[in-house]
Amino acid sequence: MGVGLRVEGALWGFLAARHRCDEVWVRHDGTSSLGHVVESLGVPLPEVGRLVVGGREVTPSYRPEAGEVVRVLAVRRPQVVPSQRFLLDVHLGTLARRLRLVGVDTAYENDLDDDALIVRANAERRVLLTQDRGLLRRRSLWLGAYVRGARPEEQFTDVLERFAPSLAPWTRCPACNGPVAPVEKDEVEGRLRPGTRRSYDTFARCLVCDHVYWRGAHGAHLEAIVEEAERIVAAAALPQAK
Template identity: 40%
Template sequence: MVSATFRFYEELNDFLARPLRRRAFSYACAPAATAKHMIEALGVPHTEVELILVNGESVGFNHLLADGDRVAVYPKFEALDIQPLLRVRERPLRVVRFIADAHLGGLAPLLRLAGFDTLYDNHYPDADIEALAAAEQRIVLTRDRELLKRRSITHGCYIRTLRPREQLREVFERLDLAGSAQPFRLCLMCNVPLRRIAKEEVGTRAPDGVLERHAQFVTCDVCRRVFWEGTHWQRMRALMDSVAAAPRQSVRT
């Protein structure tokens, strides 16, 4: 029987059974087990892992474990630029795009508000999320760790916080999105680009008095809603500014 000693660091411990957290422990491995197989068998999605050291040497997920190996597993490092963070093995992401699962219905429109193409449908089965993420090179956002263990999902984030605005801050910090945000570019409902329209085109799609108080308008060609820089826009602008300006957490050891 093959047995290896494992040690998980920082937030990866959140996925482990309590007796295994923040300490080295021995664990029996399946025959011909890879590092990925055992890491996920212990409860940690592979998308949360940045670095694996076996006996002090960096290895990939497909590394076969041997009896007596010492395995150290580290989380995504926080103080990295967006492209290195999102580079996975041989395939980098060219554009930052997301797909959010049914648990994140409040986060999806906030990411769209920040200008990030984000698919969301609370009826998506896990298989559809997996297929769309692979076909369109999207980052999977979820509170379901089992979803992130699916083989073809290579880019993903397990969301730890519960409130949508805090979830937005979490994603911004983990993926260093402040420099990539383009607020007010997408429709919050339809996830398609907004376009400017002349005041004359607005017609009855805005309440009485809005045309007199505002000069600039944008619209969504799917839902045909019209938007302008009112008090709601100002609140959303303040949220975007606060998220983009939030100091990043330092790298933890």
């Protein structure tokens, strides 16, 4: 007899189609940890909030006995993390720019391999955001999370709903994550095209990479992204206020 797993519906996306049911029975050798059993079905442990056996919560290191039934519950949202600082893997560049736009501390480089990502996430205590399940299974990673969604809009919503981070729109450079501060027009005028000099008077500059910003033709689109982000975070944070 094996071990029964009752996987919460929020985690079914990680399961093979044949396992998406109320209760899955899997073979158990009597020595493997519960965490190993859960991950063998495709569910990364960072996505698991609680493991419950016989009404009591257990840790992933628990060794289940034959015939036991385990409830596998997803991480509750919004998830409280030690640090609202993030590191994104190489496939999430657009998401990184959107998070920076709304002022979330977001590190991103498009040339880091898995080992380098883990080293940086651990050293800087950043939550690693990825769609690589194998990366989330690395025991050396201090904290990670799977990003749901195929499109950047879906990924952005998922991260905001999951973490409800504090927002500070227009304070970070979308290009490098550095702080952005207002700058007088005459300080950057020589770097502007004639049309920009004639049409705009309010500018900001990144204090790290020196990139200059202004509310151009794309400003309305960016403002809509910021407004939607604020709405999502406000809604996501409501359970914490109860």
